[in-house]
Amino acid sequence: MTLEPDAKELAARARADLRVGLPIVLGLDGAAGLVAAAETLSADRLADIREAGTPVLAITPRRAETLKARAYSDHVARVILPADAGCDWVENVANPADDLMMPLKGPLATERGGDERIAHAALRLTKSAHLLPAALVLPLEDGHSFAALHGLTWLDLTGAEEILSQTGSLTQVSAARVPLEVSRAGRVMVFRPSDGGEEHYAVEIGHADRAQP
Incomplete structure (x- = not known):
């Protein structure tokens, strides 16, 4: 039967869950972990995750270098959460937007x-x-x-890690003529990715020859 989602569709579901603040469970070569996006993490979910165990905050080595933390790896730095760390602490470590306003975020143990x-x-x-x-x-x-018990998306990447770097194909879903100051023949086109991601918009100025690259 084709009712079950394939790996690409499960990855798209996992991305959507993370965007709305819902944790997912990843599996890879026998290892597994609960994953919650730092950007959309809520206080209630942080408390629930802490009740389930001792999480770490995964950030990029470049971000770790900025924060004067040791990465010990070329791929990821795993920051140990202080006992009193809340969502604000997680966001401040993850997000560089307020680094100039709040430069002192450490010391961070990894x-x-x-x-x-x-x-x-x-x-x-x-x-x-x-x-x-x-x-x-x-x-x-x-x-x-664990995923089945809590109704979370289970994404097993064993032998399928390449789906993390794959993007869905784009399909044009709408277009309309929009007079612009630079051209009366302007058009706005909307494209939707097959993986359920964000829509893409393009502005066409003039009459492009679609036979040309």
Whole structure:
């Protein structure tokens, strides 16, 4: 039957969940972890994640360098959350927007060694969802069962990591003529990606020869 979602569709579902603040569960080569996007994390969900275990905040090595934290890896830095860390702390560490207003965010302790595959995959997934590349990651013993118990999306990337860098094809869904100051023959076109992502808009000025590259 073709009713079950394939890997690409599950990845699209996972991206949508992260955008609305819903955690997902990632699996990769036997490892598993609960993943929540830092940008859309709520206080209630942060509290629930803490009750389930001890999460880390995965950020990029470049962000870690900016914050004077050690990454111990070329792929990801895993920041240990202080006991009193709330959503504001998570957002301040993840988001560089207020670095000039709040330059002192450390010192930050980071994990060294251990399995970083889920944390790295979490960064790639949040980035592909057009979110800040930062996520809370909680290691799980049985990710599939945990996802089923809590009604969360289970995305097993074993042998399918390439879907994290794949984008959906675009289909034109609408177009309209819009007179512009630079051209009366202007048109606005709307394209929708097949993976359920954000719509794309294009402005055409003049009469482009579509037979030309």
